[in-house]
Amino acid sequence: MIRDLVIKNRSYRRFDASVKIGKEQIEQWIELARLSASGRNMQPLKYAICTDEKMNGQIFPNLGWAGYLKDWNGPEEKERPVAYVAILLDKSLAENYYCDDGIAIQSILLGAVEDGFGGCTIGSVNKSKVAKILKLPEHLEILWLIALGKPAEKVVLDTAKEGDIKYWRDENEIHHVPKRPLEEIIFRSI
Amino acid sequence: MIRDLVIKNRSYRRFDASVKIGKEQIEQWIELARLSASGRNMQPLKYAICTDEKMNGQIFPNLGWAGYLKDWNGPEEKERPVAYVAILLDKSLAENYYCDDGIAIQSILLGAVEDGFGGCTIGSVNKSKVAKILKLPEHLEILWLIALGKPAEKVVLDTAKEGDIKYWRDENEIHHVPKRPLEEIIFRSI
Numbered sequence: 001m002i003r004d005l006v007i008k009n010r011s012y013r014r015f016d017a018s019v020k021i022g023k024e025q026i027e028q029w030i031e032l033a034r035l036s037a038s039g040r041n042m043q044p045l046k047y048a049i050c051t052d053e054k055m056n057g058q059i060f061p062n063l064g065w066a067g068y069l070k071d072w073n074g075p076e077e078k079e080r081p082v083a084y085v086a087i088l089l090d091k092s093l094a095e096n097y098y099c100d101d102g103i104a105i106q107s108i109l110l111g112a113v114e115d116g117f118g119g120c121t122i123g124s125v126n127k128s129k130v131a132k133i134l135k136l137p138e139h140l141e142i143l144w145l146i147a148l149g150k151p152a153e154k155v156v157l158d159t160a161k162e163g164d165i166k167y168w169r170d171e172n173e174i175h176h177v178p179k180r181p182l183e184e185i186i187f188r189s190i
Numbered sequence: 191m192i193r194d195l196v197i198k199n200r201s202y203r204r205f206d207a208s209v210k211i212g213k214e215q216i217e218q219w220i221e222l223a224r225l226s227a228s229g230r231n232m233q234p235l236k237y238a239i240c241t242d243e244k245m246n247g248q249i250f251p252n253l254g255w256a257g258y259l260k261d262w263n264g265p266e267e268k269e270r271p272v273a274y275v276a277i278l279l280d281k282s283l284a285e286n287y288y289c290d291d292g293i294a295i296q297s298i299l300l301g302a303v304e305d306g307f308g309g310c311t312i313g314s315v316n317k318s319k320v321a322k323i324l325k326l327p328e329h330l331e332i333l334w335l336i337a338l339g340k341p342a343e344k345v346v347l348d349t350a351k352e353g354d355i356k357y358w359r360d361e362n363e364i365h366h367v368p369k370r371p372l373e374e375i376i377f378r379s380i
Contacts, residue, residue, distance in 0.1 A: 002300045005192060006222050023379045031372055032196050035347065036296065039313060040257060041355050043370045049379040067230060088377060098313060099334065102292020106226065110192045110300075123229060123288060140377060144289065157225065165231050180233045182221055187278060187330060189213045189239040 007157070009109050010177065012118040013066055014079040015149025021083045021117060023051045026148065029111035030085070036107045039098030045143075048086040048134050058133045059084055063145065064124025068166045081119070081147035086130065092139040101143050112148060119148040160184075192300075197347070199299050200367065202308040203256055204269040205339025211273045211307060213241045216338065219301035220275070226297045229288030235333075238276040238324050248323045249274055253335065254314025258356045271309070271337035276320065282329040291333050298336060308341040350374075 026049045033045070050056060060081075065074035075081075087104060089097055105121050112119055127142040136142070153175055160178035167177045216239045223235070240246060250271075255264035265271075277294060279287055295311050302309055317332045326332070343365055350368035357367045 002192075002195060002297075002304045003222060003225075006225050006297055009226070011227050027372065027376060027379060030376055032193060034369055034372055034375055035193075035196050036199070037201050037299075037311065039311075041357050041367060043350075043355055043375065046375050046377045048377050052380045055380065099289065099292030099295060099311070102289030102294070103296045104292070105289060106293045106296040107192075107196055109227075114192045121227065121229075121289070134378065136377070160233075165233055167231050177231060179224055179231075182217065182224055185224055185233065185236050186217060186220055187236045187238050187326070188324065189217060190242045190245065 005110050005113055009113040010118065010155035011120040012149070012151040012153060012155065013120050013147075014075045014151070014153040015081055016152040017078050017080050017082055017149065019082065019150035021051060021148060023049050025115065026051070026083055026085060029108045032107040032111045033104035036103050038100050038103075039096070042094050043100075044090050044094035044097050045100055045104055046088040046090045046140055048088060048136065049083065050086075050134065051083045055133060056081065056084060059130055059145075062126035062129045063122050063147070065122075066167070067124070069169060079152055081149045083148040085146040085148065086134060086142050087144040087146065088136065088140040089143055090139060091141055097143075105144065105146065108146060116150070117148060118151040119146045121146050195300050195303055199303040200308065200345035201310040202339070202341040202343060202345065203310050203337075204265045204341070204343040205271055206342040207268050207270050207272055207339065209272065209340035211241060211338060213239050215305065216241070216273060216275060219298045222297040222301045223294035226293050228290050228293075229286070232284050234280050234284035234287050235290055235294055236278040236280045236330055238278060238326065239273065240276075240324065241273045245323060246271065246274060249320055249335075252316035252319045253312050253337070255312075256357070257314070259359060269342055271339045273338040275336040275338065276324060276332050277334040277336065278326065278330040279333055280329060281331055287333075295334065295336065302338060306340070307338060309336045309338040311336050
């Protein structure tokens with residue numbers, strides 16, 4: 001059931017860094033993005049996969065983690081992502097990528113979750129530095145970075161009350177994500 | 191397998207208009223969007239569902255269909271969508287919705303496909319007219335319209351050659367969608 005997979009597909013920010021992911025496996029998740037819809041079928045997105053431990057260590061300091069958790073600066077070494085996928089816009093193909101990025105990200109992460117992994121989409125990225133590390137040419141612009149690994153944290157969904165949507169961690173280190181109730185997000189159903 | 195669902199989830203533009211979809215079923219697909227990731231967990235997207243035949247007839251003339259098929263003005267009456275979901279930005283919550291739209295759209299359509307339906311995301315929408323038909327308040331802005339129904343066309347994936355990504359229909363009315371090969375969209379895999 002797609003519902004089970006969607007629920008399992010949480011934004012995981014702590015991983016078991018001892019469990020590696022082969023780049024061939026990640027390529028199969030990119031394949032899911034390849035087979036997904038694209039505005040005007042332009043397919044202007046490209047992907048860079050990094051499973052290299054040293055390079056991952058260079059990428060990590062350029063990422064911002066979990067803005068609402070003010071006392072947490074991101075995962076410790078043994079909980080860091082073991083791979084990254086950079087979602088890139090090929091500006092030589094198009095300037096506009098419509099909602100291709102979200103479609104691709106959802107496909108990739110559902111694939112990862114089905115295979116027992118998980119990830120987090122990060123927008124807070126020092127793009128010029130990560131572009132240098134990944135040796136990206138000028139025409140490939142970083143849109144998002146997906147951090148990947150074997151999840152090592154529990155994430156639960158709650159119902160948002162009075163519009164308070166900030167995620168938080170309880171005393172047992174469980175990560176809570178308040179979601180607006182269905183009746184609040186469906187404006188009209190006829 | 192998510193791969194089977196992703197492949198089955200094509201952009202369908204011709205439907206069997208005699209097969210209706212209940213709004214309660216569509217609400218369950220919106221539930222999948224509700225349970226999906228949102229940038230900063232802000233969840234600024236709202237949804238309007240329309241399964242009303244008369245209203246659907248008013249919405250239809252405000253949509254552009256399949257830009258590359260120059261000789262086709264959209265589905266005939268008996269092949270028209272039986273429902274629409276408008277993806278809305280609640281501007282009273284946020285101006286920025288990151289890639290939430292694509293994530294939500296992919297979740298909704300994967301749900302529809304799993305249930306034996308399908309759809310097409312339309313960006314070519316006369317938004318002010320559709321907003322009037324749906325009686326949307328000022329703060330809800332239409333981002334996309336998803337047309338839904340029981341698919342009544344065959345859509346196949348081909349491999350794009352020399353960057354030619356325009357979809358086309360063959361003499362048997364089969365819709366062909368050329369996708370760039372995996373080795374072309376993965377810039378680097380380390």
